[in-house]
Structures are given as structure tokens and as C-alpha cells.
Amino acid sequence: MIILQEIRKHAAGQPDKVALIEKNTEVTYSQMWQRILSASAYFRARVPRGSRVILAANKSVNFVYAYFGAQLAGLITVTVDSAVNPLRLKRIYDSARPYAIYGNLDNRQDEYTCMPFSEIDISSEVDEAGMAFPGEDDMADILFTTGTTGFPKGVVLSHRNEYSAAVMINTFVGNTSGDVELLALPISHSFGLGRLRCTLVKGGTIDILGSFANVKSFFREMETRKVTGFGMVPASWNFLKRTSGEKIREYSGQLRYIEIGSAPMKHEDKELLIKLLPQTRICMHYGLTEASRSLFICFNEEQDFLDSIGHPSPGVSAKILDETGEELPVDEPGELCVKGTHVCCAYWGTDQDRYSDSFFGDYFRTGDWGYKDGNGYYYLISRKKELINVGGKKVSPIEVEEVIGRVAGVVDCACIGVPDDVLGETVKVFVVRGEEGPDGKDIIDYAGKYLEGYKVPASVEFIDEIPKTSSGKVQRLLLK
Numbered sequence: 001m002i003i004l005q006e007i008r009k010h011a012a013g014q015p016d017k018v019a020l021i022e023k024n025t026e027v028t029y030s031q032m033w034q035r036i037l038s039a040s041a042y043f044r045a046r047v048p049r050g051s052r053v054i055l056a057a058n059k060s061v062n063f064v065y066a067y068f069g070a071q072l073a074g075l076i077t078v079t080v081d082s083a084v085n086p087l088r089l090k091r092i093y094d095s096a097r098p099y100a101i102y103g104n105l106d107n108r109q110d111e112y113t114c115m116p117f118s119e120i121d122i123s124s125e126v127d128e129a130g131m132a133f134p135g136e137d138d139m140a141d142i143l144f145t146t147g148t149t150g151f152p153k154g155v156v157l158s159h160r161n162e163y164s165a166a167v168m169i170n171t172f173v174g175n176t177s178g179d180v181e182l183l184a185l186p187i188s189h190s191f192g193l194g195r196l197r198c199t200l201v202k203g204g205t206i207d208i209l210g211s212f213a214n215v216k217s218f219f220r221e222m223e224t225r226k227v228t229g230f231g232m233v234p235a236s237w238n239f240l241k242r243t244s245g246e247k248i249r250e251y252s253g254q255l256r257y258i259e260i261g262s263a264p265m266k267h268e269d270k271e272l273l274i275k276l277l278p279q280t281r282i283c284m285h286y287g288l289t290e291a292s293r294s295l296f297i298c299f300n301e302e303q304d305f306l307d308s309i310g311h312p313s314p315g316v317s318a319k320i321l322d323e324t325g326e327e328l329p330v331d332e333p334g335e336l337c338v339k340g341t342h343v344c345c346a347y348w349g350t351d352q353d354r355y356s357d358s359f360f361g362d363y364f365r366t367g368d369w370g371y372k373d374g375n376g377y378y379y380l381i382s383r384k385k386e387l388i389n390v391g392g393k394k395v396s397p398i399e400v401e402e403v404i405g406r407v408a409g410v411v412d413c414a415c416i417g418v419p420d421d422v423l424g425e426t427v428k429v430f431v432v433r434g435e436e437g438p439d440g441k442d443i444i445d446y447a448g449k450y451l452e453g454y455k456v457p458a459s460v461e462f463i464d465e466i467p468k469t470s471s472g473k474v475q476r477l478l479l480k
Contacts, residue, residue: 002140002159003166003197004072004133008033010203014177019200021207021225022061029203032064037126039069049074052096052142056082056103057188059208062117064196066102069120071159072131075099076139078154081188082106085451088399091152092144095349136160142348143190145289145394154348155289164315164341165194165292166201171314172296173257173283175229177203182221182230184209190289191262191392195231212236215243222251229257234265235391237273238422249276261285261293262392263424270299270306286310286380291364294318294338295378308377309370316340317363320372325360333371333381337363386476388417389425390454397427397476400457403450404429409437414466414474415457426458430479433462 010017011033020027027035047053053070057063057079070077078096080089083106093101093112101114134140140159144152169175181199183206185192199206207225212218212232218240221227232240237260240248248255255277261284273282282300285293286309295318297310312318319327320334328334339362347355358365370380388395397415404413412432417425431443438446440460447456467478 002133002136002163003201004036004068004159006163006201006203007036007068010177010200014203017177017203018205020061020064021205025061027061032061034125035065035122036068036072037128037131038122038124039065039120040072040131041124041126042121043070043073043075047073047075047099050076051099052076052078054078054080054093054096054098054101054103056080056084056101056105056114057186058082058104058117059183059187059210060117061208062120062122063103063187064206065122066117066120069122070102071134071140074132074134074138076142078142078144079188079193080144081186081452083452085455087402087450088152092154095144095152095154096142134159136163137345139345141193143193143289151398155344156346156348158345161342161344162197163201166198168313168315168340168342169194169198169259169285169293170202172293172298173198173229173259174281175199175202175204175257179204179228179256180207180225181205182207182209182218182225182227184212184218184236185231185233186211189262189393190292191231191233194292195259212239215240219244219247222254226254227251229255229259231259231261233262233392234260234269235263235423237265237269241269241272242422246276252277252279255280257281257283259283259285261287263389267306274299274303284310285313286378288366290344290358291338291340291366292342294340294342294366297377302377305375305377308373308379311376311378312338313340316342318372318378319363320370320378321360321363321365325363328371330374331371333369336366336368336370336378336380338366339363386416388415388427390417390420390427391423393454395427395455400427400429400447400451400455403447404431404443404457407438407443407446409434410443411437412466414476414479416476416479418459420458423454427455428459428461429457430461430463430466432464432466437462 011029015030017029018026019029019032082104105114141157142154144154286295287293295310296313317339321337322334343364400415415429418428420426467475
């Protein structure tokens with residue numbers, strides 16, 4: 001079984017059920033499926049099966065048709081943020097070698113031809129005769145993460161991986177076909193895409209919202225659409241709390257679930273959510289793009305373990321292993337490793353031997369250090385990798401350093417993440433400058449021209465020397 005087959009089943013079994021809402025537009029399951037079929041026919045006529053296509057995602061029903069239509073046509077989708085910066089897009093493009101780019105690129109990038117989603121013909125009636133679904137082990141998505149080297153790493157997810165993840169998430173969260181989910185997460189990242197897939201697999205309704213930034217729209221949709229759940233990152237909760245106080249309490253009897261993820265959350269915020277929404281299933285996941293939502297905790301039901309990341313999701317196995325791959329006893333720290341059919345099937349452009357280095361046997365190595373207690377709950381101690389987590393969005397220090405290194409008068413630089421009450425972390429850059437070097441404002445202004453807003457340093461500190469190993473590797477931890 002794959003997600004496309006589930007969508008088709010719902011289109012046949014509940015054709016008039018609303019699948020998608022965007023502002024005042026409602027799309028039923030039968031309408032959505034027919035438009036996916038039309039988009040698939042459009043792609044089949046133009047793009048060879050097995051090709052990659054980049055989808056520059058804006059949150060709209062047209063993206064949904066293009067995303068599933070391309071996959072139904074046997075294509076591999078590479079989803080990027082519509083506001084992706086030119087350097088990142090070039091690296092993704094050079095790695096994926098896509099046949100075409102579809103969607104909307106916010107930044108003018110003349111070297112690429114980008115066909116708007118609205119140009120994909122979804123008006124024709126398409127006969128299903130002869131249509132073949134992709135196989136479970138066929139590639140569905142390549143999601144490019146930001147690696148510690150600064151070069152995007154392509155995580156390959158098969159149709160089996162994505163269906164397995166959706167089933168296990170729905171099992172833990174408790175999603176049903178009666179759910180109306182408000183989707184305010186970015187749809188170009190694995191969390192937002194995952195919530196889209198989870199809801200449609202169950203036959204529920206997705207209400208597409210631009211973002212959490214418009215609080216009035218958020219609560220208006222909650223009220224008028226009788227929303228039963230949504231996903232958010234901790235930074236979104238901090239914003240809602242700051243701008244609306246405890247208003248979310250008014251929906252305690254309406255909200256069935258909230259899924260939280262992508263960044264750590266303060267203990268006091270977990271307790272506050274339990275207080276405000278005592279009847280809501282408040283679930284927080286741990287996972288990576290490579291192994292989506294591998295562990296879960298439900299705040300309301302597991303209040304004695306709020307500082308943990310929970311326990312393995314349904315169908316997932318987790319272990320704490322040492323450097324040789326041997327399992328460690330309770331309370332002894334090591335690397336958190338997970339096993340399940342949701343774990344990615346490859347890294348794009350990486351040979352199988354190098355991909356296998358990410359495993360101890362069948363267990364994927366997350367790169368995170370932690371331990372398991374006597375009750376079977378897992379705790380994180382630290383992140384091995386040096387990525388900076390800004391409100392759930394990952395920032396590579398290398399990518400930021402590469403841009404700042406181009407500023408006139410900058411001799412050397414290094415970036416780290418520093419604590420922030422709202423976003424969890426923000427970017428800080430340490431700079432070694434020459435005699436006529438720039439000031440902090442010059443550096444921040446320059447970075448703002450070439451990087452997405454959340455990647456721009458929030459602070460600059462000038463120092464005499466960047467700490468490095470004898471081989472020249474930057475020791476960022478010494479700057480903490």
C-alpha cells in the first residue's frame with residue numbers, strides 16, 4: 001500500500017467529503033483525485049518516468065495536485081522552499097539534476113526556468129484505465145537537509161517509507177477521518193509534508209493556512225472550520241502565547257490533538273499546554289528527515305516524563321549503542337539509533353557503502369547522544385552535529401560562514417547557535433577582521449541580502465582568532 005492508493009480509496013468511498021480548504025475554496029476527495037490524475041497526465045506527457053522534478057512549494061491546493069500528480073506519474077519530487085536562497089538552490093539543482101522546476105520562486109533567479117503550478121493543466125477528465133501506481137520501493141521524495149559540511153544532503157524516501165511513517169504517526173496521535181487539520185507549517189519541510197500525508201491517508205480534511213504569523217486568521221479558521229488539530233514547532237507556540245495569551249484555552253473541548261516537533265520545548269511550556277488543553281492529546285515527536293517521528297511522548301498522559309523524548313513510535317525499535325554498535329545498559333549514555341520501515345532508503349548521489357556507514361546493522365545512527373531510563377523512556381543529552389536550530393529550521397554554520405566570508409575586510413569567521421527565549425536558538429557569528437574591517441551592522445545587512453531571514457546572524461562578536469584543530473578544522477564548540 002502507498003499513500004496515493006489511500007487517497008484514491010477515499011475518493012471512491014467518500015467522494016463528497018472535503019479534502020482540502022484554501023481560504024474560501026473547498027475541494028472534495030473526488031475533485032482532488034481527478035485533479036491529481038490530470039496533473040499526472042500532464043507530467044507523463046512531458047517528463048520521462050523516473051526523472052526528478054523540483055517543486056518550489058507555496059502552500060496551495062495547486063501544490064498538492066502537482067506533488068501527488070508528479071509522484072503518480074512515476075517522478076521523484078524534490079521539494080524546496082519558494083524563498084530558497086540562490087546558493088542553496090544551485091547546490092540542490094546540481095545534485096538532483098532535475099528535468100524541470102515547477103512552482104514559484106520568490107527570489108528572481110534568471111538562470112532557472114520555473115513553470116508556475118497554475119500552468120499545470122488540471123481541467124481535463126482523465127480515465128484511470130492503464131494507470132499504474134508506483135511500487136512501494138520506488139523513490140517518492142528527495143528531501144535535502146542542511147548538512148554540517150554546508151552542502152545539502154539528499155534524503156531519499158520511498159513510497160513504503162512515507163506510508164509507514166504516516167501509519168505510525170496516525171496510530172500514536174490518534175487521527176481519524178473526522179479530523180479537520182489546520183496546516184500552518186511550511187509545506188516544503190518534512191514536518192509540514194508529513195502532516196499533509198497523515199491527514200489525507202486517514203481521509204480527513206486539510207485547511208491550508210499561510211502561517212502562524214496572522215493570529216486573527218489562525219483563530220478565525222479554528223472557529224469557522226471547527227479545527228480538531230494542528231502541528232507546530234515550539235517557536236510557533238511562543239509566538240501564539242506572546243500575541244494571544246491563553247486564548248487557545250477556548251478550544252480545549254474542540255482540539256483533539258496537537259503534534260509538536262523539530263526543536264526542543266521548555267518544560268514550563270509543556271506544563272502550560274497541559275493546563276490550557278487538558279482534554280487535547282498533546283504529542284511531541286523526535287525524529288530526523290531520515291527517520292521521521294521515531295519517538296513520541298504525549299504530555300497529558302506522561303506528565304512524569306516531560307523531560308524525555310518519549311518512547312519508540314508504533315512499529316519502531318530504538319536502542320542506545322556505543323561506538324562499536326553494542327547496546328548499552330539502562331542510564332548509560334551513547335548514540336540513539338532507530339530501526340523501522342520509515343527509515344530512508346538511500347542518500348542521493350551517495351554509494352551504498354557510504355550510506356551503510358549510517359547504520360549499525362539495521363539500526364540507523366541518528367548522531368544524537370542520550371540514554372534510556374528504567375521505565376523505557378529516552379532522554380537526549382546533546383546533539384553530535386553542529387546544526388543550529390532556529391525555531392525548528394536547521395541552519396548550517398558553513399552556509400552562513402561562506403556568505404559572511406565574502407564581506408570586505410572579514411579575515412575569518414565561525415557561527416554557532418546561542419539560546420533564544422522565543423526561537424530556541426539564533427545564529428551568532430564570531431569574526432576576525434582586518435584593519436579596515438566592517439562593523440556588526442555591515443555584516444548583518446550583507447548576510448540579509450543572500451540568506452533567508454532565520455539564517456541571518458542575530459549577533460556579531462569580533463575576536464582575534466577562530467579556534468581550530470591542527471588540521472584546520474573549526475572548533476565551534478569552544479566558542480559556546
